[in-house]
Amino acid sequence: MNSTLAVWLLLLLGFVTANLPFFSERVLLLGPLRPKKALGWRLLELLLLTGLTVGVGMLIEARIGQRSPQGWPFYAVALCLMLTFAFPGFTWRYLRRGRDD
Structure with a gap:
């Protein structure tokens, strides 16, 4: 796999996984359907999906070449990028549609 293609696919995966919690009413995306899911659940899902995306990125990096060790700044930047x-998704869920929908 070309490294440029891998970067673009990882960015696309990050964008999709960052917005999934705001478009689904299921707990942890697979659990029971809730009429109104709280923001706390959505943020927990976002954090878990951030970990999944970082894991996929590390897997891709290991397949392309040598995996570099990462410190806390890498994870802080990854979390800010996911936010x-x-x-x-946050705008669609809370600002455009309102809290009553």
């Missing part, structure tokens, strides 16, 4: 990617 930025989640903005469209």
Whole structure:
């Protein structure tokens, strides 16, 4: 796999997984359907999906070449990137549709 293609696929995966919690009413995306899921559940799902995305990125990095050790700044930037990617879903769920929908 080309490294440029891998980066773009990982960014696309990050964007999709960051917005999934805001478009689903299921707990942890697979659990029981709830009429109104709280913001806390959505943030927990976002955190878990961030870990999944980082794991897939590390797997891709290991397949392309040598995996580099990462410190806390890497994980802080990854979390901030996922929060930025989640903005469209958050806007759709809480700002455009309102809290009553």
